[in-house]
Amino acid sequence: MHSDVLFAIVVATALAFDFTNGFHDTANVVATSISTRALSPRVAIGIASLLNFAGAFISLKVAATVAKGIVAAGSVTLPIVFAGLIGAITWNLVTWYFGLPSSSSHALIGGVVGAMLAAHGTGAIQGDGLLGKIVVPALVAPLLAFAVAGVAILVVYRLVGRLRPGFVTRGFRLGQVASGGLLALAHGTNDAQKTMGIITLALVAHGDLGAKSAHTPTWVVVVAATAIALGTYSGGWRIINTMGNRIIRMDSAQGFSAQGAGAAVILAASHVGYPLSTTHVISGGVMGAGAAKRLSAVRWGVAGNIVVAWLLTLPAAGATGAIVYGFTRIFGSGALGPVVISVLSLLLVGLLFARRAQTTATAAQARI
Amino acid sequence: MTAVGATVVDWGQLLKVVWTAAAAGVGVTLVFSLAVLGASRCFEHQRSNQPLGAFAFGLLALAGLGVCGAAIVAGIIVLAQK
Numbered sequence: 413m414h415s416d417v418l419f420a421i422v423v424a425t426a427l428a429f430d431f432t433n434g435f436h437d438t439a440n441v442v443a444t445s446i447s448t449r450a451l452s453p454r455v456a457i458g459i460a461s462l463l464n465f466a467g468a469f470i471s472l473k474v475a476a477t478v479a480k481g482i483v484a485a486g487s488v489t490l491p492i493v494f495a496g497l498i499g500a501i502t503w504n505l506v507t508w509y510f511g512l513p514s515s516s517s518h519a520l521i522g523g524v525v526g527a528m529l530a531a532h533g534t535g536a537i538q539g540d541g542l543l544g545k546i547v548v549p550a551l552v553a554p555l556l557a558f559a560v561a562g563v564a565i566l567v568v569y570r571l572v573g574r575l576r577p578g579f580v581t582r583g584f585r586l587g588q589v590a591s592g593g594l595l596a597l598a599h600g601t602n603d604a605q606k607t608m609g610i611i612t613l614a615l616v617a618h619g620d621l622g623a624k625s626a627h628t629p630t631w632v633v634v635v636a637a638t639a640i641a642l643g644t645y646s647g648g649w650r651i652i653n654t655m656g657n658r659i660i661r662m663d664s665a666q667g668f669s670a671q672g673a674g675a676a677v678i679l680a681a682s683h684v685g686y687p688l689s690t691t692h693v694i695s696g697g698v699m700g701a702g703a704a705k706r707l708s709a710v711r712w713g714v715a716g717n718i719v720v721a722w723l724l725t726l727p728a729a730g731a732t733g734a735i736v737y738g739f740t741r742i743f744g745s746g747a748l749g750p751v752v753i754s755v756l757s758l759l760l761v762g763l764l765f766a767r768r769a770q771t772t773a774t775a776a777q778a779r780i
Numbered sequence: 781m782t783a784v785g786a787t788v789v790d791w792g793q794l795l796k797v798v799w800t801a802a803a804a805g806v807g808v809t810l811v812f813s814l815a816v817l818g819a820s821r822c823f824e825h826q827r828s829n830q831p832l833g834a835f836a837f838g839l840l841a842l843a844g845l846g847v848c849g850a851a852i853v854a855g856i857i858v859l860a861q862k
Contacts, residue, residue: 470856470860543789544789544790548789548794549794549797552794552797552798556797556798556801556802557801557805559802560801560802560805560806561805563802563806564805564806564809564810565809567806567809567810567813568809568813571810571813571814571816571817572813572816572817572820575816575817575820576820579816579819579820579823580816580820583815583816583819583820584812584816587812587816587848590848590852594852594855597856668809668812669809672805672808672809672812673801673805673809675805675855676800676801676802676804676805676808676855677797677801677805679801679804679855680796680797680800680801680804681797681801683797683800684793684796684797686797
């Protein structure tokens with residue numbers, strides 16, 4: 413009975429994380445299309461939601477990596493999964509509050525690894541998997557997207573630089589509808605799978621699946637796809653503004669190059685099962701498309717803040733996951749600890765949103 | 781250190797991601813730019829009553845769009861192969 417309640421809380425928390433993932437990462441998918449006026453905000457977010465939903469059904473390789481390749485699946489317990497998720501949600505909300513596009517994927521992995529370390533020590537962490545499948549690809553991916561977008565935009569300017577600007581702008585805006593769509597599909601494929609992997613881990617911990625033969629059930633795919641699509645539809649406007657306007661002021665050709673490079677990197681990585689951060693990839697692409705035109709076009713101060721947030725993500729989410737796990741243990745191994753944490757978390761989230769709304773209202777009054 | 785890196789990281793797989801992403805990202809952008817170039821020149825030739833030039837550039841635009849569409853479909857198919 414306790415185990416069933418705990419399992420239900422963990423699945424609900426995983427879906428809440430998936431929602432914040434869509435909400436937080438909407439910016440990756442739509443910001444460039446909105447800032448270059450390729451699509452209106454509502455249409456861009458609507459298309460992104462639908463394609464995120466569809467993308468979640470395309471492949472399960474990333475889910476398998478999350479479920480099997482990073483921590484010892486047999487040692488995972490429901491309180492560990494819960495603590496990891498709370499660590500990830502906390503980091504997502506903190507970075508959303510400051511308008512910083514950080515990685516939901518790394519927050520999730522950091523949270524679970526931190527809780528696992530608190531519970532079992534280093535023995536339960538698959539260091540090889542963490543380094544080979546997460547850390548090294550995480551370092552390579554944004555640099556790759558930066559380089560690909562940079563080369564791509566130079567090719568574009570070389571070919572169409574002397575044509576009438578109006579026609580070129582309209583052409584690349586049309587192209588952005590396709591590249592943004594592909595990006596949304598790639599995002600759904602890559603990111604929804606992380607939640608699927610986490611729920612699969614919870615099913616293993618609950619005894620519904622074997623640790624060695626864990627496969628992702630269809631209902632998990634459906635609920636994860638729905639949660640990320642709903643989160644995407646809700647939209648995170650603060651991060652959309654950072655991604656679309658504050659890193660560089662981009663034209664439609666730059667937007668197309670950044671989105672194309674991002675989609676190419678994410679699709680290639682998903683194919684081999686690397687759970688990449690779409691945020692890192694798209695930010696890299698946006699910076700590359702800006703820097704190739706003119707180095708000073710990139711607001712390096714904003715870019716620096718984003719990189720600092722990236723570097724802090726794994727340790728901060730890990731520390732939160734470890735602390736939450738320690739706190740839940742005070743209440744024993746049953747459902748009470750996660751229930752208390754869930755209630756406290758909901759109260760804190762409510763306060764955070766109220767404070768945000770108050771700040772926005774004050775700023776609006778000051779403008780009047 | 782190098783030996784650890786070699787065993788922990790599947791460099792072959794990572795390299796495959798790098799070249800696939802580079803080829804797809806730059807390739808599709810190049811082809812789409814050719815399509816925009818073709819369409820723009822096609823309209824210019826039409827306006828100046830040069831049907832042969834308009835036809836040739838129109839063909840370039842259509843071919844470019846076709847290749848981009850095919851690349852997107854191919855990408856989704858490759859991704860779906862588990």
